[in-house]
Amino acid sequence: MTQQLTVQSPATFAKIGLPAPSFNLLSTKNMETLEEKISLEDYRGRWLVFFFWPFDFTFVCPTEITAFSDHYEQFLDLDCDIVGASVDSVYTHRAWTQTPRDQSGIGPVKFPLVSDFSKETARAYGVLDDETGAAHRGLFIIDPDGVLRYQVVTDMNVGRSVDETLRVLQALQAGGLCPANWKPGDRTL
Numbered sequence: 001m002t003q004q005l006t007v008q009s010p011a012t013f014a015k016i017g018l019p020a021p022s023f024n025l026l027s028t029k030n031m032e033t034l035e036e037k038i039s040l041e042d043y044r045g046r047w048l049v050f051f052f053w054p055f056d057f058t059f060v061c062p063t064e065i066t067a068f069s070d071h072y073e074q075f076l077d078l079d080c081d082i083v084g085a086s087v088d089s090v091y092t093h094r095a096w097t098q099t100p101r102d103q104s105g106i107g108p109v110k111f112p113l114v115s116d117f118s119k120e121t122a123r124a125y126g127v128l129d130d131e132t133g134a135a136h137r138g139l140f141i142i143d144p145d146g147v148l149r150y151q152v153v154t155d156m157n158v159g160r161s162v163d164e165t166l167r168v169l170q171a172l173q174a175g176g177l178c179p180a181n182w183k184p185g186d187r188t189l
Helices: 061-070 072-077 090-097 120-124 162-174
Strands: 024-026 037-039 047-052 080-086 113-115 137-142 148-154
Touching: 024 113, 047 061, 047 162, 061 072, 061 080, 061 162, 072 080, 072 162, 090 113, 137 162, 148 162
Parallel strands: 047 080, 080 113
Antiparallel strands: 024 037, 047 137, 137 148
């Protein structure tokens, strides 16, 4: 028996140059109650790095989340917030942040983590792996008007570069045509 593959229309996925898919998800913003939701609309007027990882308490994921947390002030200096998401619950996120880094946790992080427990947001952003139920490593930069300006999705085994994310954010904010390997201070085309 052959397995039938269901392909969703690309128009239903996040697409560069169009409004980013909206979300309204439970977060770790209030660690006591875990009842505070975060929406895309909360970040109107600011840049947003919105990224997904497969699961909490895994191997590559903590390296990315702690790296983004360690560089959080650099993003704030660029008028940019960060929100991280996985399909795990906010309770799992809280447990992960309360576990020290040297014990397979991530410790406290400087930005909120959201729970896409229903997997609807991962699906809308085109990163849901239907076979495993996990989100692929997707990273999205959304401009102050809510328009998706950059996206990258990597294999679950490959972590993302915070330095490259900062460089791309600065290139998007430069307002010109940025050639390959452009860095802040370089001329645009």
